[in-house]
Amino acid sequence: MHGTATQSIHDLDAPWPAFLDLLDQDPRRALEAFHIYAWRLAEARPPAILRSLDPADRQDRIADLVLSCSRDGFRKLRKYENVGRLFAAWLTTVLDRQVRDWLRSRKPAEGLNESLGVDESDDSLGLSPRIVESLTR
Numbered sequence: 001m002h003g004t005a006t007q008s009i010h011d012l013d014a015p016w017p018a019f020l021d022l023l024d025q026d027p028r029r030a031l032e033a034f035h036i037y038a039w040r041l042a043e044a045r046p047p048a049i050l051r052s053l054d055p056a057d058r059q060d061r062i063a064d065l066v067l068s069c070s071r072d073g074f075r076k077l078r079k080y081e082n083v084g085r086l087f088a089a090w091l092t093t094v095l096d097r098q099v100r101d102w103l104r105s106r107k108p109a110e111g112l113n114e115s116l117g118v119d120e121s122d123d124s125l126g127l128s129p130r131i132v133e134s135l136t137r
Contacts, residue, residue, distance in 0.1 A: 012037070012040060012041055012044060012045070012088050013086060013088070014086070014087060015082045015084075015085070015086055015087060016082045016087060017033075017034075017037060017087050018033070019033035019034050019037065020077065020080070020087070023073075023074045023077065023078065027073075027074070030074070031066075031070050034066065034069065034070065034077065035066050037091075038062055038065055038066050038069075038091065038095075039062060041088055041091060041092065042058070042062045042095070045088065045092065046058075047092050047095060047096045047099070049096055049099045049100065049103075050062075050095065050096075050099055053099070061095070061098065061099050061102060062095075064098060064102070065091075065094065065095050065098055068098065069091075069094070076094070
């Protein structure tokens, strides 16, 4: 057991949060505690990249973090090693990378539309009327 008896299960400054000791013993409780921890961390110390998102995207990215870390028997959480770096710092790095990946996955389509001057609300997709007409024949 890595945690201490006096340490809170949601302690953001703990090098080894107590819920990590519950991954095998009580996975449901570990997931609940990790979920609360991730939200508290995102509210108290959000990385700059997360602060740049609108609130709905921010919430989605935190939910994605919780899901990705809890998949496959908490495979990602089990990779954390307490080597002098706080768990919160490690998790913030994971979150930062996931947000960057998400932004990269969205960027090509958005960038292409912007560079072509396409109005996404326009059904013609920025095509000339002659091309639209030829496609609808």
